Amino acid sequence: MSCVEIAPGVVARAKSGDEEAFHLIFNRYGRPVLSFINNQVHNRELAEELAQETFVRAYRNLGGLRDELRFSTWLFGIARNVVRESAREARKEKMKVGLDEPESQQLESIGVLPEGAMLDRELVGMIENALLALDDDKRIVFSLKIFHEKSYEEISAITGHSIGKLKTDLHRARAEMRKRIMPYLAAQ
Amino acid sequence: MNCQNCQAELEDFLYGELKPSRASQIRAHLIVCSSCSAARDELEHEHEIFTQYYEQTALEPAPEMWEAIRSRLHTEPLPQKRINFRLGWGKFVWLSRPAVIRQTAFALLIILLTATATTFILRRDTDKDRNAKVVRDEPPVSPSPANPVKPVDDQPNQANPALTAQRGGRANPPRVASRSKPLTDEEIINRQIARTEREYQNAIRLLDQAIARRKDELDPGVIKQYEASLALIDNSIAASRRVLRDHPTDPAARQFLLTAYARKVDLMQDIAMR
Numbered sequence A: 001m002s003c004v005e006i007a008p009g010v011v012a013r014a015k016s017g018d019e020e021a022f023h024l025i026f027n028r029y030g031r032p033v034l035s036f037i038n039n040q041v042h043n044r045e046l047a048e049e050l051a052q053e054t055f056v057r058a059y060r061n062l063g064g065l066r067d068e069l070r071f072s073t074w075l076f077g078i079a080r081n082v083v084r085e086s087a088r089e090a091r092k093e094k095m096k097v098g099l100d101e102p103e104s105q106q107l108e109s110i111g112v113l114p115e116g117a118m119l120d121r122e123l124v125g126m127i128e129n130a131l132l133a134l135d136d137d138k139r140i141v142f143s144l145k146i147f148h149e150k151s152y153e154e155i156s157a158i159t160g161h162s163i164g165k166l167k168t169d170l171h172r173a174r175a176e177m178r179k180r181i182m183p184y185l186a187a188q
Numbered sequence B: 001m002n003c004q005n006c007q008a009e010l011e012d013f014l015y016g017e018l019k020p021s022r023a024s025q026i027r028a029h030l031i032v033c034s035s036c037s038a039a040r041d042e043l044e045h046e047h048e049i050f051t052q053y054y055e056q057t058a059l060e061p062a063p064e065m066w067e068a069i070r071s072r073l074h075t076e077p078l079p080q081k082r083i084n085f086r087l088g089w090g091k092f093v094w095l096s097r098p099a100v101i102r103q104t105a106f107a108l109l110i111i112l113l114t115a116t117a118t119t120f121i122l123r124r125d126t127d128k129d130r131n132a133k134v135v136r137d138e139p140p141v142s143p144s145p146a147n148p149v150k151p152v153d154d155q156p157n158q159a160n161p162a163l164t165a166q167r168g169g170r171a172n173p174p175r176v177a178s179r180s181k182p183l184t185d186e187e188i189i190n191r192q193i194a195r196t197e198r199e200y201q202n203a204i205r206l207l208d209q210a211i212a213r214r215k216d217e218l219d220p221g222v223i224k225q226y227e228a229s230l231a232l233i234d235n236s237i238a239a240s241r242r243v244l245r246d247h248p249t250d251p252a253a254r255q256f257l258l259t260a261y262a263r264k265v266d267l268m269q270d271i272a273m274r
Helices: A008-015 A019-041 A044-060 A068-092 A102-109 A121-133 A136-147 A152-159 A163-187 B003-008 B010-015 B020-032 B034-057 B063-075 B080-086 B090-096 B098-137 B161-166 B185-217 B220-246 B251-272
Strands: none
Touching (some): A019 A044, A019 A068, A019 B063, A136 A152, A136 B034, A163 B034, B020 B034
16 A cells, blocks of 8 residues: 555666656556545546656656655655646636536446455445545545555655644544544444 | 543554654553553554555556556657757746746845935935035135134145154055046946946846746737837837937936836736746
């Protein structure tokens, strides 16, 4: 689940234009980045498009990466910017992607569960809706901390928010999530 | 460690965000406190559910996604910024950063203050010249108890070698002038004007580069209007400079020139910060 950093040598090779090395990077980070974006936009097609954009931008800007050991933080930062730009564009064009359209959320929330899942679909749907009910800041910190196991310092580098704010947002996000899923868990 | 402190930090404890000493204290408390221990179990259970949720719902990129990325890397033109870099403009990209624009604005403010001060000094000097002329035209004032005329040897700045020798002192050797002729007031003012004009021109150059970087992002209508206004201001600058060439001491022409520059800078700043 967590983003173990890829070997700095691979990043250095990609930096010097080695496409194969970048392919390795994609294989390593494709899933977490795509999932992180999907958690924000909740639309698989759009998430794939934005993940593509993230990797293209990353490749083109590899020269600007100072610390190869913090590659994933840098990459998530790009993903976050891509999502923000997309949301801004969507607002401009008044074609909201659906963060506040429960119907489309509901449609997306089923379908992704593979057979033999450990959590039942109802609980997955409930968590999904609880995530969507969080505001953007809380959802991002929740996703980066709980799903991607980033440290506060890394999340601060990705989002630009202070650690104090991140802690508060995370605490509140967890409280809101708990409030939504606990009744279901208690009934089990 | 009490329960309140422990529970307040329990989440950070589970995330491994606490310092080792603090984590040890919490660990010790959890061993002896069943209530905090139960809270920890609950948080861990929640965490487990979220982890499972992520594992089950995380999207696996389709193989076509890499192909699409690769194809974009090969076929799409590089962004404007990179093209500019290749043309040698890349080193100026920093000019479009908000911090640089803010600093430029600050520099401009200082230039504006300098220009205002210069204008003020110009006016004051002009008034002084006028007053001096009036005084020269008037008859000389005779010494009076209220307005005594100091004897020469009371004036320390006017060293008289003969008198100094009489007093047994040494006469100061005549100072070697660093310049054959001292600057006149007019020359000082003209230098100040030229310096201010240079500073404006530097600021204009920086702003011009910042605007050029952003030109594609700006509305074409705004650009058109901006270019028309810029042409008008440039005409004013050229006209003021012509007048100054013919009448180098004309304070109105000087003020006109500096005002036109200030207007140009304001306009460019407005566009650069849009």
